Amino acid sequence: MVLRGRSETLMPQVQHFLTRRISARPILSWRLLATVSGPRPLPATLFSRYVVEPRKVTIVGAPLADGQPLLGVDRGPTFIRKRGLVQRLERDAWRVEDLGDLDFEMRSGLGRQEDFAEGAAHGSTKRAKMVGHANRILYEVTHEHARQDKLVLTLGGDHSIGVGSVAGALKGRPETAIIWVDAHADINSRNTSESGHLHGMVLSFLMNLDNSRNMKGFHWLNDESIPVLLPTRLVYVGLRDLDKGEKAFIRSLGIKAYTMHEVDKFGIGKIMEMVLDHILGRTDRPLHLSFDIDAVDPLYAPSTGTRVAGGLSYREAYYICEEVAHSGCLASMDLVEVNPTLTMAGGDERTVDMAVGLISSATGNSIL
């Protein structure tokens, strides 16, 4: 972990060497090969080089709703399983180890109703103790399974569970880079958040912006063995609803962000080329895909708490996952913000099916 921080300042060749040694990947890189010999061939069954054979996927349910005000998102994992996630993964030759839902019990007496009833006091955060506690549990589980070279799949829950899942990924595989697919940037700090909802603040914890790691509930993040996420290791896709303070963070930190404007301008094919080039370049590193279902246009995924019009089309959403699979670098993934109880004209099934389909594509189920 110490090496990781330092390697940023070393010559690229040295950095590359260190990277290879730390993560012990095969010498021959498909990405490198592709730059010499054109596009890489696509195998019938795609797999990730960060998952040791026999390829195992660990599913962790993170039934947390406390990062935002609407109940129901905590039932996301149950609905996603019911629509056949495990069977789909097994069909695609994964050995599935489903840990079930984590028990975040600490609810009694915490008065969630009252906490959310009050107006959004600027500078205050809602339910930080509960969200911090749940994320610590999730972090420990995801780290343990990442360390064992398994694909780690976390089912939300609201997006605040990204604190634990990404912290676990970064500790287990310190070179990890993050693709954050979302209508929102989720990078508010306690100073910039206008809502106080923690699902809008995930990246500020991971990057320790405004000293977020010292917030109540999140002290466990102050552990040297959990790498602080570097701005260069994050790329956004699908953004279209940002708060003022979030724009300032993204600009000042120089975070690569492909908003819906760029998706329109370049097309999703070119966007994904740029995304993978930016975070992988000529090296390989473990990828964590954090997919907020609200990135998808509400036409296709209406059952989610913070809908924003003008999102990814059905195919654009799938294409992102297919390209992540083709990179051969997926090591962990979140699928979050599926709230099947927000029923609207058959919305439940469409949204949940989309979640299952996107996971299936990202984990290598190819069309042909």
Ligand SMILES: NC(=[NH2+])NCCC[C@H](N)C(=O)O
């Ligand atoms: N994961 C999400 N759906 N986040 C929505 C965040 C909305 C808004 N930016 C906030 O901070 O409250």
Ligand SMILES: [Mn+2]
């Ligand atoms: Mn989000």
Ligand SMILES: [Mn+2]
């Ligand atoms: Mn969102």
